[in-house]
Amino acid sequence: MTATNDATTIAQRFRETFGADPDGVWQAPGRVNLIGEHTDYNEGFVLPFAIDKTAKVALRLRADSNVRLLSTFGGHGLVEASLDGLEPGTGQGWTHYPLGVAWALRERGVDVPGFDVLLDSDVPSGAGLSSSHAIECAVITALNELTGAGLAAEDLVLVTQRAENIFVGAPTGIMDQSASLRGAKGHAVFLDCRDQHVELVPFDAEASGLVLLVIDTKVSHSHADGGYASRRASCELGAQVLGVRALRDVGVEDLEEAAGVLDETTLRRVRHVVTENDRVLQTVELLGSQGPASIGQLLDASHASMRDDFEISCPELDLAVDTSKEHGAIGARMTGGGFGGSAIALTPVGLQQQVRDGVVRAFAGAGFTEPDIFAVTPAAGALRLA
Known part of the structure; x- marks a missing residue:
């Protein structure tokens, strides 16, 4: 079976599999982070948006505590x-993801019975577009409604974070699920990760003659591995040595003083987070005052910081970014947790084929797997389809 965007077809597949109609069909989108990487768990600022690729679930509550799970992509059956x-x-x-959500809701005191669920997703897995959070957000939106829990979006964000951190074992922040649950068409989600305050920032690349290309390098990554955890530990160490609650409380003007008390590696990790927070704020200001065409240099600076200070890029991501800019992109950066996944390239519409062709040629010349390249636009957050 292959992915479909048709809720009616998903419901029919559910009936064929489980012998009854689902209680409904829900969807939640993946996300692209425009800027603000590894700032979320440092109580900083991020600027993601929900994308027009989604995880859909047909789900039916059961009278017992058993769960049956099937994906249209098969795999585990x-x-x-x-x-x-x-x-x-x-x-x-x-x-892991639907079970983690059910576990975390129960930990929260919600009476979650067993359920049958069929997953159908077109969010690329391992591409840094948060396919796992899309699944979690679709499932928690369904269970929140069907159990009558009535949890607000801010609470659902924290429950899915607990599912990720404790059940799945990935020390992620709140950015991905916030974008998936709180996104809006035509807007990026400016999120303050300290208090979950959200402002929707218009991001209409098309109106500015631009397109945002995603370049999936096909280098898979996992947030549950050591690279992500070690970066987070470095940030926590930096905050402890500097005597602050979180790196959110360190300003660019404090970095010179920080250099006198932090070891070289920790200083570089801290410097990325501090300057990245500043870049997010600058990006929000520029989008409001000048529009998408004004943010290219901030995207470039963000990638350089992740490559050199946070050290979470890889040769494929660097090649995607550099080649995009050589062929006409006005700004490009890796997006997501790093160590693989995707890059984004903000590109004039008339040059997008040139950028696509250039990147594919460069990957072939380097002996890399051919990347997937596609455009994304800001889409609505999690919702019920049927």
């Missing part, structure tokens, strides 16, 4: 589990 005695780490592959 039908997976069965019980919510009774469910422990962190339970599940396999994508099933």
